Amino acid sequence: MTTHTTSESSAAAPLLDLQALVVSVRRRRRFWCSLALLGLLVGVAVAVLMPPPPTAVTKVLVAHQEDQPNDPGTLIRTDVALLQTTRIADMALRSLESPEKPEDFMQDYGGIGLTNNLLQINVTGDSDAEAVARAEALADAFVSDHVRRIQQAANAEAKALLDQRDRIRDELAQVNKEIGEASPDSGPKAAANLESLFARRAELTSRISDFDQRAAEARIGTPQLIDGTQIVDAPRAVRHSLPRSAATNGAVGLVLGLALGLAVAAVRTVVADRxxxxxxxxxxxxxxxxxxxxxxxxxxxxxxxxxxxxxxxxxxxxxxxxxxxxxxxxxxxxxxxxxxxxxxxxxxxxxxxxxxxxxxxxxxxxxxxxxxxxxxxxxxxxxxxxxxxxxxxxxxxxxxxxxxxxxxxxxxxxxxxxxxxxxxxxxxxxxxxxxxxxxxxxxxxxxxxxxxxxxxxxxxxxxxxxxxxxxxxxxxxxxxxxxxxxxxxxxxxxxxxxxxxxxxxxxxxxxxxxxxx
Missing domain, CATH: 3.40.50 (Rossmann fold)
Known part of the structure; x- marks a missing residue:
C-alpha cells in the first residue's frame, strides 16, 4: 500500500511546478526589484562619475584595386587592422610632433568598417581640439600610407612587365641577328629556317607591344585609386549629452539588474524548495x-x-x-x-x-x-x-x-x-x-x-x-x-x-x- 501510494505521488508530482515557481519568484519581488533599482543607480552613477573622454570622428573613403561587388568585407577589415599598427600611429605622432609612444597612442583610437569602402576612425584626447587634431593626423597618415602602398604595387607591377619586355627584346635582337647572318641562296632548308625566324620575330614584336601596353595600363590605373582614397567627412568632435548617457546607462543597468534578480530568485526558489x-x-x-x-x-x-x-x-x-x-x-x-x-x-x-x-x-x-x-x-x-x-x-x-x-x-x-x-x-x-x-x-x-x-x-x-x-x-x-x-x-x-x-x-x-x- 505504501509503495503504491509513493509511486502514485511520484508520478503525479511534476519535475518543475511552473505555477509554484512563478508565485515564489513574484513573492521575492523586493529582491529582484532591489537589484533592478541597484542596476539603474549604478548605470546612472557610471554616466555621471565616469563620463566618456572627448572624442573626434572622421570617415575615409578607401579605394581598393581588388574591389568586388560580392566582397564580404575582407578588404575593409584589413584596412582596420592596418590602422592599428605602429607605423601609422608613428606617422600621425610625427605630424603632431608628439613625444607619445605609438603603442600608447594606439590605445586611444580605433577604426570601424561601415561599408566595403568606408572607414570610420574614432580618436579620443584630453580635449575636443586635441581629439580633432589627432583624428585629422591619423586620417592623413592612413591615406598617405594607403596611397604609398598603391603606388608601390603599381610600380612593382609595371617594373615586372617592363623587365619581361626587356628580356623579349633581347631575344628579338638575337633573332634579328640570325636573320641578318642567314644567306638566301643556301637551299630549301635554309629558306625554311629563315621563314621560321621571320615568324618568331613577328611573335616577339607582338609580345613586346603587349607588355608595353600592360605596363602603361598599370600606371594609368594608379591615379584613379589614389584620387578615390580621400577623407569624405572632416574630423569633428562628438557631442555627449549627459542626460541621454545617464538614461541609456540607467536603462541598461535596470534591464541587467532585473534579469539577474529574476534569475537568482528562480534559482533560489528551486534550490530552497519552500x-x-x-x-x-x-x-x-x-x-x-x-x-x-x-x-x-x-x-x-x-x-x-x-x-x-x-x-x-x-x-x-x-x-x-x-x-x-x-x-x-x-x-x-x-x-x-x-x-x-x-x-x-x-x-x-x-x-x-x-x-x-x-x-x-x-x-x-x-x-x-x-x-x-x-x-x-x-x-x-x-x-x-x-x-x-x-x-x-x-x-x-x-x-x-x-x-x-x-x-x-x-x-x-x-x-x-x-x-x-x-x-x-x-x-x-x-x-x-x-x-x-x-x-x-x-x-x-x-x-x-x-x-x-x-x-x-x-x-x-x-x-x-x-x-x-x-x-x-x-x-x-x-x-x-x-x-x-x-x-x-x-x-x-x-x-x-x-x-x-x-x-x-x-x-x-x-x-x-x-x-x-
Whole structure:
C-alpha cells in the first residue's frame, strides 16, 4: 500500500511546478526589484562619475584595386587592422610632433568598417581640439600610407612587365641577328629556317607591344585609386549629452539588474524548495487550510482589511476551541509574533466564558516575559503548565521550527492548529512537522496560512471524496489490533473517515515504522 501510494505521488508530482515557481519568484519581488533599482543607480552613477573622454570622428573613403561587388568585407577589415599598427600611429605622432609612444597612442583610437569602402576612425584626447587634431593626423597618415602602398604595387607591377619586355627584346635582337647572318641562296632548308625566324620575330614584336601596353595600363590605373582614397567627412568632435548617457546607462543597468534578480530568485526558489501555494502546504502537512491571514502592512486601507480578517479568524478559532473537550495549542512556523498576538486575541475572546490561561512555549518566552496590561489574560511559562487547575481553560502557544522539543508539545495541547507562514518552511521540514506530530499523537485541526499569495487560486482542502472535505475535521491516529498500517479514526464528533487520500508525508513512511507506532 505504501509503495503504491509513493509511486502514485511520484508520478503525479511534476519535475518543475511552473505555477509554484512563478508565485515564489513574484513573492521575492523586493529582491529582484532591489537589484533592478541597484542596476539603474549604478548605470546612472557610471554616466555621471565616469563620463566618456572627448572624442573626434572622421570617415575615409578607401579605394581598393581588388574591389568586388560580392566582397564580404575582407578588404575593409584589413584596412582596420592596418590602422592599428605602429607605423601609422608613428606617422600621425610625427605630424603632431608628439613625444607619445605609438603603442600608447594606439590605445586611444580605433577604426570601424561601415561599408566595403568606408572607414570610420574614432580618436579620443584630453580635449575636443586635441581629439580633432589627432583624428585629422591619423586620417592623413592612413591615406598617405594607403596611397604609398598603391603606388608601390603599381610600380612593382609595371617594373615586372617592363623587365619581361626587356628580356623579349633581347631575344628579338638575337633573332634579328640570325636573320641578318642567314644567306638566301643556301637551299630549301635554309629558306625554311629563315621563314621560321621571320615568324618568331613577328611573335616577339607582338609580345613586346603587349607588355608595353600592360605596363602603361598599370600606371594609368594608379591615379584613379589614389584620387578615390580621400577623407569624405572632416574630423569633428562628438557631442555627449549627459542626460541621454545617464538614461541609456540607467536603462541598461535596470534591464541587467532585473534579469539577474529574476534569475537568482528562480534559482533560489528551486534550490530552497519552500512551498507557497496552499495546496502544497496542505498536502505536505497532511491538514487542510482552514483560514488565511494577510501579513501586516503599513498601508492604512490594508490595515483595516487585515484587522477585519484577524477578527474573523479569532471568532472561528474560538468556536473551534469551545467545541473541543481537550486543550488546544497554536504552533507557529515562521510567524511567532503573529501567533502570539493571535493567541492573546483568542484568549480574550474565550475569557467571557471562564478563566483562560495561555501557556507560553515559544523560544525566549515571548509572551511570558512581556509586560502585561490590564485586561490581558494570564500567561505562564511551559514549566508551570503541569500545575494549572483542570477547571481553567488552557491555550498553548509553541513553535515547530527547527530545534523544537517535540515531546514538550503534548503539554501545550493534545490538539493543535498550525500557524504557518507561506514560503517559510521547506518541503522536507513540513514533512518532518507532520511526522513528529503524528508520532506525538497530536491531531492537527487545520492550518492557518499567514501571508498567502493573493493570486493563489489553488485548493488547500484535503478531500476524502467528491463532496466531502476534511476541513476542520479532527483525526487521531489509532493502532489496529494485529498490527499493519495505522488508520485515521475520528476523535471528536462527526466527520467521514479519510480513506482515499493520504498526506504526502504519510506516503513516505515505511510499513515497519507505522507498525512500530
Amino acid at each position: 512551498p507557497v501555494l496552499r495546496r502544497d502546504i496542505a498536502a505536505n502537512l497532511g491538514a487542510s487550510v482552514i483560514a488565511e491571514l494577510p501579513y501586516r502592512s503599513a498601508k492604512l486601507w490594508q490595515r483595516r482589511r487585515i484587522r477585519a480578517a484577524r477578527e474573523r479568524l479569532t471568532t472561528s478559532l474560538a468556536r473551534t476551541v469551545r467545541g473541543s473537550a481537550e486543550p488546544v495549542s497554536l504552533l507557529e512556523l515562521g510567524c511567532a509574533r503573529g501567533t502570539s498576538a493571535l493567541a492573546l486575541d483568542l484568549a480574550g475572546a474565550l475569557a467571557a466564558e471562564g478563566p483562560v490561561v495561555v501557556v507560553d512555549g515559544l523560544p525566549g518566552l515571548r509572551l511570558a516575559g512581556r509586560r502585561s496590561k490590564p485586561g490581558d489574560p494570564t500567561v505562564v511559562s511551559g514549566e508551570r503548565a503541569a500545575t494549572l487547575s483542570p477547571q481553567e481553560r488552557r491555550l498553548g502557544v509553541g513553535s515547530v521550527a527547527p530545534g523544537t522539543a517535540w515531546t514538550d508539545l503534548q503539554y501545550l495541547g493534545t490538539r493543535t492548529v498550525l500557524v504557518v507562514r507561506a514560503g517559510h518552511g521547506s518541503t522536507a521540514w513540513l514533512h518532518t512537522v507532520a511526522r513528529q506530530l503524528a508520532d506525538q499523537r497530536i491531531p492537527v485541526i487545520g492550518v492557518v496560512l499567514i501571508d498567502p499569495d493573493p493570486r493563489d487560486r489553488t485548493d488547500g482542502t484535503l478531500w476524502d471524496g467528491p463532496h466531502t472535505a476534511l476541513r476542520g475535521q479532527n483525526e487521531l491516529p489509532a493502532r489496529q489490533n494485529g498490527g499493519g498500517t495505522s488508520q485515521a479514526v475520528q476523535a471528536v464528533g462527526e466527520g467521514p473517515r479519510r480513506t482515499e487520500r493520504q498526506p504526502m508525508w504519510a506516503a513516505r513512511v515505511p510499513d515497519s515504522d507505522q507498525e512500530a507506532r
